Amino acid sequence: MLKTDGDGPADAASRRDEGAVSRFVERFAAQLTDAGMQRMAARVFAQLLASDGGAMTSAELGEALRISPAAVSGAVSYLTQVHMVSREREPGSRRDRYVLHNELWYETFTRRDQVLTQWGKTLREGAAGLGAHSPAGARVAETAAFFEFMQGEMLGLMDRWRAHRATLDLG
Template sequence: MTAQRARRGTPAAPRTAGPPEGVVADEIIEIAVRTGLPRMTARVHVDLLLSEDGRRTAAELARRLNVSPASVSVTVNQLVEHGYVRRERDPRWRRDVYVVDDEAWYHSGVINARQTLEAARAALAGAEAYGPESPVGQRMGKAGAFLERICLDQIESADHWRALLA
């Protein structure tokens, strides 16, 4: 009897009320993948978003997602670069903790807009280089002006509505 009880394992903890985490996570991951985010990046980001305090170590992410620590490291670096996550150092354990918070939405939106703004300004410079009257110059000038305007509007809007995240 003791051997049989040992094989049964420990009972799962009771689930709390609310949406099933797996269903919510899967839906958000699929949406992120359709918008162009790599699946592993989406999985790590969603796991952080759905964590109670928005914090996990690399070891926790690797264990929860059943992936290698190297995969987590590469993925988290991409998320940090794009402003979705920030890295904090845990002085007690000398390890990194990855954090997603409300400000991440602001930072990622502004970082994205600034990167696109660089492309817009490169297109405007290209328009000048080809000559504003040439077909290439006109095409690049229109694209650059359009992208520059929407990026500046996005940054302005993000600054204006940032208080909603507080």
């Protein structure tokens, strides 16, 4: 055990204010949940985001969020699936550590691309089935065009983010 789990007074600036951390985690997780993310996945993600190393073990996550190992496992396997978190074996131990990607948002949004592709495909086929000259077909085709447009813009957008990120003064 690395530290007591008490919520005792923060002894000076060196210690994290766990109360504040928890409030942030729960608040942000709730917003993600509202946006459609699974609750446990959102909480685990937010907790990782608020951790100093950007990485925690299953046990640490379980304790911080007060959830069972099973819940951690489920959340992590979802986050892994969508490539927001990766699993690392901690050398010299048999624990896994769950790690945020360092280019997190770049990766995540670039990945979204594939969802857009899938949507675009469905829409193109739908438009074809409706007949390109029917009003409905035209509307569906416009929607397809929108997602294709977004896809095209995404790369440039993410590159601009990278550039912008480099100019930030973090920490």
